[in-house]
Amino acid sequence: MKRWLCGALAALMALTTGCSAILNRDYTSVTPHSATPQADGESNTIRVGSYQELVNALIYLIGRGTEGGAIRFDGGDSDETAIQQMLDEACLEVVQEDPLGAYAVEYIKYSVTPIVGSYEANVQITYRRTREQVAAIVDATGTAAIRSELSEALSEFSSEVVLRISYFEEDSEYIRQLMREAYLSNPASALDFPDAQITMYPETGQRRIVEVLLTYHQSRQTLESRRNSLQREADRLLTQAGVQGGENALSQLVRLVRQTCSYQEGSGSTAYDALLEGTADSQGMALALALLCQRTQPVLSCTVVDGQWNGVSHLWNVVQTAGGYRHVDLTQPGEIVFRTDQEMAAAGYTWDSERVPVCAAEEET
Incomplete structure (x- = not known):
C-alpha cells in the first residue's frame, strides 16, 4: 500500500529557494538523535524495533541526502495497519518537527511489504533543497556565534546564510537585531543594509534551522x-x-x-x-x-x-x-x-x- 505524506503540510509552509552555499565553518555540532540505525546486511536496509528508532532512521536517511531506502521492522507483534500508522506519525514528526526535515524535505512516501515474520517499508524522500545547500548549513550555538556568521555573510555581500541553532527560543526579530549589530561592526562593508527574509524550521522549539535570505539594493x-x-x-x-x-x-x-x-x-x-x-x-x-x-x-x-x-x-x-x-x-x-x-x-x-x-x-x- 502506498501513502503520500506531508505534501499538504509542505505546501502550506512559506518556502523560498536558497541561493548559494556560502558558509562551511562550524562552531559546534549537535546530534539530536544519537542512535545510529542498524544496517541489515544490505546497503540501503535499516532495521528498527521502536518508534524512536524509526524516527532516527528517517533522519539518518535525510542527513545523508538519500532519496530512498528500506526500513525493516524487527519482531512480528505489529500488524500492517499498526506499521502504517507508525510510519505516518514518524514521517509527519520528521517533516514538521525535526529542523533538517522541515528545512530540506518536500514530502515522504512509502510502501509496506510483508516479509517473513515482519514487514519492510520502502521509503522515498523528495527534497526541496540541494545537497550543496544542506552541506552549507552552519552549526552555531550562542549569540556570539550567530552574530559572527551573520557578520561573515554581510562582509562578503552574500545572499544567503543558513544556521542550525541549538538552545534557541528567540524569534526572527532577534536575528534581525543581531544582523544589525553585525552590519555596524564591519564599517568597510556596511555600504548597503540588505532586506532580510528570515524563516525558521520549525517555527518553534529549541533546535531550529534559521534561513536568512539577503537582498541588496546595489549589485x-x-x-x-x-x-x-x-x-x-x-x-x-x-x-x-x-x-x-x-x-x-x-x-x-x-x-x-x-x-x-x-x-x-x-x-x-x-x-x-x-x-x-x-x-x-x-x-x-x-x-x-x-x-x-x-x-x-x-x-x-x-x-x-x-x-x-x-x-x-x-x-x-x-x-x-x-x-x-x-x-x-x-x-x-x-x-x-x-x-x-x-x-x-x-x-x-x-x-x-x-x-x-x-x-x-x-x-x-
Missing part, C-alpha cells in the same frame, strides 16, 4: 568596488594626517572625520558617504570613525552605538581612552567631548547598556 560588483575605494581612501587620509597610533591617535581621528565630513541628517549613512562624498548622517560619521580606528596600527577600540537622542534614532561611538571607555558623538557642534554614561543620559541620549561597554567615571571604577 555585488558595485559594493565590492565601493569597499575597495573606501579602504584606499581611509588609508590615504591616515597617511596624510600622519596618524601613528599612541595616546593622541584617537583625538587625531576624531578631528580627521570632522574635517573630512559635514554632518547632515538625511544624507548618506555609510563611511563611504562620509569619507568620499563629504556629507553623512550620524550613522555615516560613526562608521567612518570606527573604520579609521580599525585601520590604525595598533587598532583602536571603537564601537558604533545604535541608540536615540531626544527620542530620535541616532548613532555615535564608544571609544577607549586613557580614562576608560567614553562616548563621543561627532555630530555635535563645537569642541568634541568624551562623556561618561551619566553625562550622556543627562544630555538626552538612550541606548541598550547591555550591548555597549560601560563608560564610568574613574572614581566609579
